[in-house]
Amino acid sequence: GENVEQHPSTLSVQEGDSAVIKCTYSDSASNYFPWYKQELGKRPQLIIDIRSNVGEKKDQRIAVTLNKTAKHFSLHITETQPEDSAVYFCAASSNTGKLIFGQGTTLQVKP
Amino acid sequence: NAGVTQTPKFQVLKTGQSMTLQCAQDMNHNSMYWYRQDPGMGLRLIYYSASEGTTDKGEVPNGYNVSRLNKREFSLRLESAAPSQTSVYFCASSDWGVDTEAFFGQGTRLTVV
Numbered sequence: 062g063e064n065v066e067q068h069p070s071t072l073s074v075q076e077g078d079s080a081v082i083k084c085t086y087s088d089s090a091s092n093y094f095p096w097y098k099q100e101l102g103k104r105p106q107l108i109i110d111i112r113s114n115v116g117e118k119k120d121q122r123i124a125v126t127l128n129k130t131a132k133h134f135s136l137h138i139t140e141t142q143p144e145d146s147a148v149y150f151c152a153a154s155s156n157t158g159k160l161i162f163g164q165g166t167t168l169q170v171k172p
Numbered sequence: 173n174a175g176v177t178q179t180p181k182f183q184v185l186k187t188g189q190s191m192t193l194q195c196a197q198d199m200n201h202n203s204m205y206w207y208r209q210d211p212g213m214g215l216r217l218i219y220y221s222a223s224e225g226t227t228d229k230g231e232v233p234n235g236y237n238v239s240r241l242n243k244r245e246f247s248l249r250l251e252s253a254a255p256s257q258t259s260v261y262f263c264a265s266s267d268w269g270v271d272t273e274a275f276f277g278q279g280t281r282l283t284v285v
Contacts, residue, residue, distance in 0.1 A: 062231070070212070093272055104262065104276040105215065150214060158203050158222045158268040159230065164214035 063088040065153050067163025074141055075171050082166045084151035085133040091153040094127060094134045097162075099148045108149075109136070141170045174198055178263050178277035185253040185284045193248040193280050195263030201275075203268040204246035206230075206238060208259040209279075215262065221246055222268065253284045 064087040074080050086094075095110035111118045111125045111134065118125050122141075127134040138145055151163040176197045185191055197204065202223045207215040207230075217230030219238040227238050235257060237249045246265075250257060260281050266274040 067214070095273070104278055106276070107273045110272070152215075154272070157228075158266070159217065159220055159228070160205060160264075160266075160274055161217060161231065162207070162215040164212065 063091060063153060063155070063159065063161040065151060065161050065163040067151050067166060069166060070164065071167045071169070073169045073171065076141060076143060078141055080138045080141055080145070080168055080170075082136045082149055082151070082168075083133060084135070084153075084163050085131075086153040086161075087132070088153065088155055089132065090155040091132075092156065093154045094125070095152050095154075095160075096123075096125060096136050097150045097152065099150065099165075101147075105150060138168075141168075143170050143172050146170045176263055176265055176275050176277040178261075178280050181278065181280060183280060183282050185250075185282065187254060187284060189253050190249070190251050191253065192250075193261055193263070193282075194245070195247065195277060196245045197263075197265040197275070198244065199265060199267070199275065200243070201265040201267045202243070203266045203274075204240065205264040205266075205274065206236075206246070206248045207262045207264065208232065208257075209262060210259050218248065218261075253282075255284045258282060258284045 092113040097105040099105040124137045205220040206218040221240040263277040264274045
């Protein structure tokens with residue numbers, strides 16, 4: 062079955078620096094790759110997603126890149142701010158609709 | 173428009189007791205999911221339902237059963253609770269094939285003693 066590995070598990074950056082979180086997936090049939098942000102005590106919420114026919118997608122300070130050949134995708138956050146501090150999850154899904162998540166990355170942005 | 177609603181929000185069970193976690197969505201979504209969240213383990217899929225009348229096992233189905241009662245409701249049942257099932261449980265739904273964003277409920281914090 063699908064397996065998603067996420068690294069690093071924790072990441073600490075200074076405000077204004079960039080943060081990069083990487084994920085790999087196992088199922089070559091996966092075609093949808095969302096990223097979720099979960100603030101402490103709250104539910105996960107979608108921040109950006111990418112489909113397999115696209116290599117990169119940007120939305121203001123966040124971007125996601127996808128390398129289908131290597132089966133990995135990454136989240137890039139530029140000009141980090143304290144409110145970016147949260148747990149970030151990557152996920153992968155194929156046409157079955159089964160959505161599998163990575164283990165999560167706790168991002169700390171230090172003022 | 174409430175989105176995805178889970179009940180209860182908190183629950184304490186004794187080992188061996190049974191309970192059902194309820195989930196309902198009002199977005200007319202076809203797909204629904206149950207996840208558990210444990211520290212360092214991320215969100216692990218327990219069961220999912222691609223459409224009304226269908227259910228399928230996820231990554232960690234043992235000890236759980238589900239029922240897709242209708243398009244709106246997807247319940248998760250623990251027949252004989254064990255301490256290893258202490259976790260935060262999230263229900264989610266999506267309109268797979270149309271708009272794939274999954275929306276989550278607020279979570280249920282379950283403690284089995």
